[in-house]
Amino acid sequence: MRTTLDIDDSLLVEAKAVAARRRTSLTALIEKALRSELSGKSKLRASGTKVELPLLPGGKGMLPGVDPTWSLGKWEEWLDENP
Numbered sequence: 262m263r264t265t266l267d268i269d270d271s272l273l274v275e276a277k278a279v280a281a282r283r284r285t286s287l288t289a290l291i292e293k294a295l296r297s298e299l300s301g302k303s304k305l306r307a308s309g310t311k312v313e314l315p316l317l318p319g320g321k322g323m324l325p326g327v328d329p330t331w332s333l334g335k336w337e338e339w340l341d342e343n344p
Contacts, residue, residue: 276290276291282338282342283342327339
């Protein structure tokens, strides 16, 4: 179904960039985010639920390419790309 939405310009730019990095369409990205919101998954993440950071075996620190200062959105993106 086609619909028209008014989306903040900066949010749309960011969403398009995320979709491109994930090699998916903007429509698919928005559908996934909407499904997540409606299913309550995003509420779980926003509830303060602890998340284990990906560490190298043997206590050698974080995986290459991981930055503990990332925003929640960046962590979600990384987790989606690195199951």
